Amino acid sequence: MNIGIVCYPTFGGSGVVATELGIALADKGHKVHFITYSQPFRLNQFNDNLFYHEVNVNDYPLFDYQPYESVLASKIVDVAIYERLDILHVHYAIPHASVAYLAQQILKSRKIKLPYITTLHGTDITLVGQDPSFEPVIFFSLNNSNAITSVSESLRKDTLKTFKIANDVRVIPNFIKIEEYENTKDICHRHRFAKDNEKILIHISNFRKVKRVEDVLRVFDIVRKKIPSKLILIGDGPERPQIDKLCRELDTCNDIISVGKIANPREILGVADVFILPSETESFGLSALEAMAMKIPVISTNTGGIPELNIHGKTGFMSKVGDYEDMARQTIALLSDEALYASFKANAFEQAKKFDLNRILPMYEDLYREVIKAGI
Numbered sequence: 001m002n003i004g005i006v007c008y009p010t011f012g013g014s015g016v017v018a019t020e021l022g023i024a025l026a027d028k029g030h031k032v033h034f035i036t037y038s039q040p041f042r043l044n045q046f047n048d049n050l051f052y053h054e055v056n057v058n059d060y061p062l063f064d065y066q067p068y069e070s071v072l073a074s075k076i077v078d079v080a081i082y083e084r085l086d087i088l089h090v091h092y093a094i095p096h097a098s099v100a101y102l103a104q105q106i107l108k109s110r111k112i113k114l115p116y117i118t119t120l121h122g123t124d125i126t127l128v129g130q131d132p133s134f135e136p137v138i139f140f141s142l143n144n145s146n147a148i149t150s151v152s153e154s155l156r157k158d159t160l161k162t163f164k165i166a167n168d169v170r171v172i173p174n175f176i177k178i179e180e181y182e183n184t185k186d187i188c189h190r191h192r193f194a195k196d197n198e199k200i201l202i203h204i205s206n207f208r209k210v211k212r213v214e215d216v217l218r219v220f221d222i223v224r225k226k227i228p229s230k231l232i233l234i235g236d237g238p239e240r241p242q243i244d245k246l247c248r249e250l251d252t253c254n255d256i257i258s259v260g261k262i263a264n265p266r267e268i269l270g271v272a273d274v275f276i277l278p279s280e281t282e283s284f285g286l287s288a289l290e291a292m293a294m295k296i297p298v299i300s301t302n303t304g305g306i307p308e309l310n311i312h313g314k315t316g317f318m319s320k321v322g323d324y325e326d327m328a329r330q331t332i333a334l335l336s337d338e339a340l341y342a343s344f345k346a347n348a349f350e351q352a353k354k355f356d357l358n359r360i361l362p363m364y365e366d367l368y369r370e371v372i373k374a375g376i
Contacts, residue, residue: 001025001030001031001086001087001365001368001369001372002030002031002033002083002084002085002086002087003022003025003030003031003032003033003085003086003087003088003089003368004033004035004076004079004080004083004085004087004088004089004114005018005021005022005032005033005034005035005088005089005090005091006034006035006036006072006076006088006089006090006091006096006099006100007019007034007036007040007090007091007092007096008036008091008092009034009036009037009038009039009040009043014091014092014119014121014122014124015040015091016286017091017119017121017151017174017175017286018040018089018091018119019034019040019043020175020177020357021089021175021361021364022034022043022050023043023045023047023050024177024357024361025049025361025364025365026047026049026050027047027049028361028365029049030049031049031051031083032049032050032051033051033052033053033079033083033085034050034051034052034053035053035055035072035075035076035079036052036053036054036055037054037055037056037057037068037072038054039052039054044263051083053075053078053079055068055071055072055075056071057071068095069095069098069099069102072095072096072099073099073102073103073106076088076099076100076103077103077106077107080103080107080112080114081107081110081112085114086368086372087114087115087116087117087368087371087372088100088103088104088114088115088116088117089116089117089119089364089368090116090117090118090119091119091121092119092120092121092124093118093120093124093125093138093141093142094124094134094137094138095137096118097116097118097138097141097142097145098137098138098140098141100116100118100141100145101116101140101141101144101145103116104116104376108376113375113376114376115146115147115371115372115374115375115376116145116146117145117146117147117148117149117367117368117371118141118142118145118147118148118149119148119149119150119151119172120148120149120150120151120155120159120169120283121151121155121283121284122151122155122281122282122283122284122304123210123281123283124138125138125150125155125158125159125162125163125283135163138163139163139165142159142163142165142167143165143166143167145167146371146374146376147167147170147367147370147371148165148167148168148169148170149169149170149171149172149367150169150170150171150172150283151171151172151173151174151283151284151305152171152173152283152284152304152305152308153171153305153308154283154304154305154307154308155283155284155304155305156169156170156171158283158304170367172360172363172364172367173284173308173355173360174284174286174289174355174360175355175356175357175359175360175361176289176290176293176352176355176356176357177356177357178293178352178353178355178356178357180266181266181290181293181294181352189271190271193230193232193257193271194229194230194271195228197228198228198229198230199223199227199228199229199230199273199274199335200229200230200231200232200271200272200273200274201216201219201220201223201229201230201231201232201272201273201274201275201276201331202231202232202233202234202268202269202272202274202275202276202291202296203216203231203232203233203234203235203275203276203277204234204235204265204275204287204290204291205234205235205237205279205287206235206236206237207235207236207237207238207239207240207243208237208238208239209238209239209280210279210280210281211237211239211278211279211280212278212279212280212301212321212322213233213239213243213278214239214242214243214246215278215322215324215327216231216233216276216278217231217243217246217247217250217252217256218246218250218324218328219276219278219299219324219327219328219331220252220255220256220276221250221252222324222325222328222329222332223328223331223332223335224252224255226332227332227335227336229255230255230256230257231252231255231256231257232256232257232258232259232268232271232272233256233257233258233259234259234260234261234262234265234268235260235261236260236261265287265290266290266294269290269291269294269296270294272291272294272296273296273335273341274296274297274298274299274331274334274335275287275288275291275292275296275297275298275299275316276298276299276300276327276331277298277299277300277301277306277310278300278301278321278322278324278327279300279301279303279304279306279321280301280303280321280322281303281304282300282301282303282304282305282306283304283305284304284305284306284308284309285298285300285304285305285306285309285310288300288306288309288310289309289352289355291348292309292310292315292316292348292349292351292352293348293349293352295345295346295348295349296345296348297315297316297317297334297341297344297345297348298310298315298316298348299316299317299318299319299327299330299331299334300316300317300318300319301318301319301320301321301327302318302319302320302321303321306318309351309355310351311347311351314344314347314351315344315347315348315351316334316344316348317330317331317334
């Protein structure tokens with residue numbers, strides 16, 4: 001198949017999944033065309049089936065804001081015509097689903113058929129999508145998608161409840177390549193981050209308010225008073241100033257290592273003991289899955305799609321959103337019981353295997369063929 005993929009090329013989960021999906025499809029012999037405003041950060045390998053088409057938006061004095069959506073639609077049309085795309089797969093509803101519909105109609109006027117699939121990743125529905133100013137556009141573009149997928153059953157239910165669309169939503173969860181985690185060693189050398197008697201807590205996110213990174217610091221502050229510990233923060237974002245302020249108030253800055261954005265978190269996950277995920281809402285929790293694949297138990301909230309991944313009392317523990325004291329108690333209990341911790345590590349890895357790429361990729365391939373065959 002000849003597949004076009006539109007995504008945000010950033011460090012967020014949707015961009016990671018879209019890029020890894022495209023690479024996997026290319027490895028299986030499909031031709032994959034990424035159409036984005038910059039090269040996805042994980043698209044850093046050569047493959048003669050992978051292609052990148054940059055969307056260039058010029059500044060015009062007439063516009064207060066760059067006309068990105070119009071330029072993206074034009075680029076999709078151009079790639080579809082000259083690369084003979086069979087199908088277009090857009091990740092994140094805003095604005096990609098509506099742009100896909102526009103491109104589809106332009107191509108239709110030229111007697112060219114291009115069905116499109118919209119994959120929902122979370123905040124495009126649970127946060128941004130609930131803004132009344134976006135609702136009519138999202139409702140229309142989802143209803144006119146040739147297929148819709150979501151990364152969890154929770155997100156599927158939220159989508160149908162919020163928009164009451166006629167289209168069905170198929171659940172195809174996020175994934176990892178489990179073989180890349182099975183033999184990963186402690187590349188970073190644990191002693192660089194902590195002493196032999198210290199435990200390491202870790203958190204990965206884009207530091208938006210919804211991730212509740214301040215709760216991570218509060219959990220850590222309670223844990224370190226009972227168990228000698230260090231905290232590693234991976235990522236960056238708008239909440240960084242608040243995080244820095246809180247660590248000074250708690251006097252924990254000397255025990256917190258901030259490493260910024262990292263394309264491949266496996267390199268540091270290998271040194272961690274517990275992964276902390278206190279999000280207010282999380283449609284899936286890709287970073288938690290990556291941690292579980294490294295045999296790291298997860299302490300998380302019980303919101304959104306997280307319970308579909310993190311099994312309470314087996315792969316980790318879950319608490320209510322904002323209850324950082326309970327999360328800290330669970331962390332201390334886990335780190336204080338060697339037998340319990342060992343079983344959680346093994347269970348986390350077994351659970352991660354269920355989301356291996358080899359299980360998930362055929363779901364997308366089957367859907368592509370189904371949509372292409374159905375036509376538009």
